[in-house]
Amino acid sequence: MSSILAAGLIMLSSVALGRVAASFGVSSVVGYLLAGVTLGHAWPGIGDAITPAGAAFAAEMGLSLIAFVVGGELEARRIRSLPRGAVSIAFAQAILCMAAVLGAAAVAGKPPALGLALGAIAAATAPSTTIMIIRRHKADGPLTRMLLSVVAVDDAVCIMLYAVAVSVARALPVAGASQSVAGVAGVFLWELAGSVTVGVVIGIALGYFVKYARGGDELVVIVLGSVLLAAGLGSRMHVSPIISCLVLGTTLSNLVMGSRKLFATIDRFSPPVYVLLFALAGVGCNFKSLATWISFFGLYLVARVAGKVVGSFFAAGAAQTSSVVRRRIGLSLLPQAGLAAGLTVAAGVALPDHRSMLASIVVPGILLFEAIGPPLLATCLKSAGEVHEGDPAPAEA
Numbered sequence: 001m002s003s004i005l006a007a008g009l010i011m012l013s014s015v016a017l018g019r020v021a022a023s024f025g026v027s028s029v030v031g032y033l034l035a036g037v038t039l040g041h042a043w044p045g046i047g048d049a050i051t052p053a054g055a056a057f058a059a060e061m062g063l064s065l066i067a068f069v070v071g072g073e074l075e076a077r078r079i080r081s082l083p084r085g086a087v088s089i090a091f092a093q094a095i096l097c098m099a100a101v102l103g104a105a106a107v108a109g110k111p112p113a114l115g116l117a118l119g120a121i122a123a124a125t126a127p128s129t130t131i132m133i134i135r136r137h138k139a140d141g142p143l144t145r146m147l148l149s150v151v152a153v154d155d156a157v158c159i160m161l162y163a164v165a166v167s168v169a170r171a172l173p174v175a176g177a178s179q180s181v182a183g184v185a186g187v188f189l190w191e192l193a194g195s196v197t198v199g200v201v202i203g204i205a206l207g208y209f210v211k212y213a214r215g216g217d218e219l220v221v222i223v224l225g226s227v228l229l230a231a232g233l234g235s236r237m238h239v240s241p242i243i244s245c246l247v248l249g250t251t252l253s254n255l256v257m258g259s260r261k262l263f264a265t266i267d268r269f270s271p272p273v274y275v276l277l278f279a280l281a282g283v284g285c286n287f288k289s290l291a292t293w294i295s296f297f298g299l300y301l302v303a304r305v306a307g308k309v310v311g312s313f314f315a316a317g318a319a320q321t322s323s324v325v326r327r328r329i330g331l332s333l334l335p336q337a338g339l340a341a342g343l344t345v346a347a348g349v350a351l352p353d354h355r356s357m358l359a360s361i362v363v364p365g366i367l368l369f370e371a372i373g374p375p376l377l378a379t380c381l382k383s384a385g386e387v388h389e390g391d392p393a394p395a396e397a
Helices: 003-023 028-042 045-049 052-072 076-081 086-107 112-122 127-136 142-171 181-212 215-236 241-255 260-266 270-283 287-292 294-318 323-328 338-350 352-383
Strands: none
Touching (some): 003 028, 003 045, 003 270, 028 270, 028 338, 028 352, 052 215, 052 260, 052 338, 086 112, 086 142, 112 142, 112 294, 112 338, 112 352, 127 142, 127 352, 142 241, 142 323, 142 338, 142 352, 181 215, 181 241, 215 241, 215 260, 270 338, 270 352, 287 294, 287 352, 294 323, 338 352
């Protein structure tokens, strides 16, 4: 089977199952993952048809676009308007979640590189699912406002953690080799500094040249070309492409007046890339392999929940938020969807030795957390007394 045929089958089946998932009130990403899982098991050759180079291209392009859009949300005025403790809660729950999963991997005897990648992916929360549940139940109150503020920056925090995790994982010594702590730190610092430099320089240049764009089509080409340039230079310089694109988006949102239209242009190009990227995560999932790692899968689930609950509880306490927020914010952050799926494909490319285990652990985890996360979030909102009386609003697809 050719790669083009495989990509076409994956994308069309993903759209069909994505619509089915949306009709049941869950994220369309669940449908994309299920399409990938179904095709991967029913037609094993379809996974082989997507070459490693093709998967790498889809992962890098998809995550570059996601990082660019996420960076666009990091306007200084928006960050300053967040309630007290929102940023610290976002960082604390993500970092402790990553640490808990890394510890679970160590207990299970898994390599540190795998634990780092899984931990960073586990930190991701699904903002779209969270917003959908809040709107469906017309919720409002201290918990709702804090939750919306935390998920507004959670994607950026997760992307940064992932970049750090993969940088450290690739710098770790392999069996039989040696690497000093200073060497690992040097690689990490170079990746961080180089990524920021690439993003800032291209962001400033893009902010200047977009003024000369003639029409919307030319603007799409300029913006998309700049995102790909940032990602490509990042790879060429052996720094993090995803951080370069995140910084590019942040630079534009803070330096360019009317930058919203620049980010809106990505919406005209990105949906097919996202659908293919998320479905590829499902294609890589192997439930037969999961059966042999079931105990580690259980540890992963427990570690993710514990990290988010404990981290957010202590951060909310340090920020002197209400007891309602402290007790319920962690359990409200369990839904997981698109970013985690995209990072799974990217991590499999960056760490090919762990590709199968990454997909086979994360994808079932996403499906499980998308099943239990929304009802648990709704329960937290109801117990906090923040769900309005009356019929809930219709869910948005």
